[in-house]
Amino acid sequence: MPGIRKPDHAPLELERFVPYQLSIVSNTVSQAIADDYQQRYDLGVTEWRVMAVLARFDGLSAREVAERTAMDKVAVSRALARLVAAGRVRRETHSDDKRRSVLDLTPAGWRIHDEVAPMARQRERELLGQLEPEEQRWLRSILDKLMPPEA
Amino acid sequence: MPGIRKPDHAPLELERFVPYQLSIVSNTVSQAIADDYQQRYDLGVTEWRVMAVLARFDGLSAREVAERTAMDKVAVSRALARLVAAGRVRRETHSDDKRRSVLDLTPAGWRIHDEVAPMARQRERELLGQLEPEEQRWLRSILDKLMPPEA
DNA sequence: TGCAAATAGTTTCATTTGTAACTATAACTT
DNA sequence: AAGTTATAGTTACAAATGAAACTATTTGCA
Numbered sequence: 001m002p003g004i005r006k007p008d009h010a011p012l013e014l015e016r017f018v019p020y021q022l023s024i025v026s027n028t029v030s031q032a033i034a035d036d037y038q039q040r041y042d043l044g045v046t047e048w049r050v051m052a053v054l055a056r057f058d059g060l061s062a063r064e065v066a067e068r069t070a071m072d073k074v075a076v077s078r079a080l081a082r083l084v085a086a087g088r089v090r091r092e093t094h095s096d097d098k099r100r101s102v103l104d105l106t107p108a109g110w111r112i113h114d115e116v117a118p119m120a121r122q123r124e125r126e127l128l129g130q131l132e133p134e135e136q137r138w139l140r141s142i143l144d145k146l147m148p149p150e151a
Numbered sequence: 152m153p154g155i156r157k158p159d160h161a162p163l164e165l166e167r168f169v170p171y172q173l174s175i176v177s178n179t180v181s182q183a184i185a186d187d188y189q190q191r192y193d194l195g196v197t198e199w200r201v202m203a204v205l206a207r208f209d210g211l212s213a214r215e216v217a218e219r220t221a222m223d224k225v226a227v228s229r230a231l232a233r234l235v236a237a238g239r240v241r242r243e244t245h246s247d248d249k250r251r252s253v254l255d256l257t258p259a260g261w262r263i264h265d266e267v268a269p270m271a272r273q274r275e276r277e278l279l280g281q282l283e284p285e286e287q288r289w290l291r292s293i294l295d296k297l298m299p300p301e302a
Numbered sequence: 303t304g305c306a307a308a309t310a311g312t313t314t315c316a317t318t319t320g321t322a323a324c325t326a327t328a329a330c331t332t
Numbered sequence: 333a334a335g336t337t338a339t340a341g342t343t344a345c346a347a348a349t350g351a352a353a354c355t356a357t358t359t360g361c362a
Contacts, residue, residue, distance in 0.1 A: 061310075061311095062310070062311065063309085063310060063311080073310080073311065073312095074311090074312080074313095076311090077310095077311060077312060077313090078312090080311095081312085097309095097310085098310095099309065099310040099311070100309095100310060100311090101310080101311080
């Protein structure tokens with residue numbers, strides 16, 4: 001039976017500490033989503049995020065993908081290498097600027113996207129389903145406020 | 152100028168997708184806290200979490216630490232190895248069950264705890280400070296609801 | 303023009319992390 | 333008591349991640 005500490009050290013109560021709670025909730029739901037597709041499609045979280053932005057915006061460069069996914073350029077480069085090798089993303093070189101790539105989902109990439117996206121949405125529904133409609137609205141507006149400007 | 156995709160593929164809008172928002176907000180604030188102490192004390196996030204629970208509950212075993220930090224036992228074992236080597240945690244063997252360890256912060260561990268805990272609290276205040284008091288209450292009660300039962 | 307600085311992206315290497323296997327001790331079953 | 337199963341914790345190996353150096357191209361400017 002462990003003892004409760006004296007209060008003069010003012011220890012943190014992890015389970016009521018908001019950054020800790022955010023981390024647990026975030027990891028739990030992200031893991032649940034990842035479990036849906038990781039093994040099934042041999043697709044990592046970073047790769048899925050890249051596919052998700054390319055589904056919305058085609059012709060992006062790798063740097064633009066990095067901006068929109070809050071990933072760094074090395075992570076994007078590695079994810080793209082795998083996606084291109086797997087035939088899920090097409091990579092061409094920009095005609096005016098030969099440093100830049102021009103990225104698109106291939107038909108195979110679209111097929112995977114169209115299967116994974118509904119699963120991700122379903123998990124989001126399950127998460128929000130634990131809340132009352134009023135709470136769902138508060139959570140959304142609070143997260144909008146807390147999101148860093150760049151992201 | 153990238154084009155906007157046709158809607159028939161129903162691409163995910165990452166920046167409004169709640170699991171994604173949670174991940175960004177959580178990583179941003181966790182990183183800010185970690186930046187406060189990582190280099191300064193040569194202390195990783197996992198190590199800090201272990202110290203935080205030992206500050207509240209002394210004499211825990213490694214497994215109990217793992218439960219209370221939502222970390223797996225390997226991560227706890229590694230964090231403890233570093234903490235013990237650095238003289239921040241004392242590890243003894245349980246008298247009745249020689250498999251179990253009995254863990255406590257050392258005076259050096261307490262000194263670090265007493266410096267880091269206020270910094271962490273300050274970062275939490277800064278995060279919540281972006282919100283109205285009403286929003287802060289909603290966020291707290293929503294996170295309480297979303298926290299998985301074990302954690 | 304020609305040279306320095308900036309940008310896009312990749313590669314390399316070290317560190318971190320995750321999974322599985324392993325050791326040691328204790329608990330359960332008969 | 334003997335043998336099986338479960339538990340606590342560590343170790344070993346592979347995969348993921350991060351930081352820095354590197355290549356190629358473009359931009360800024362003297």
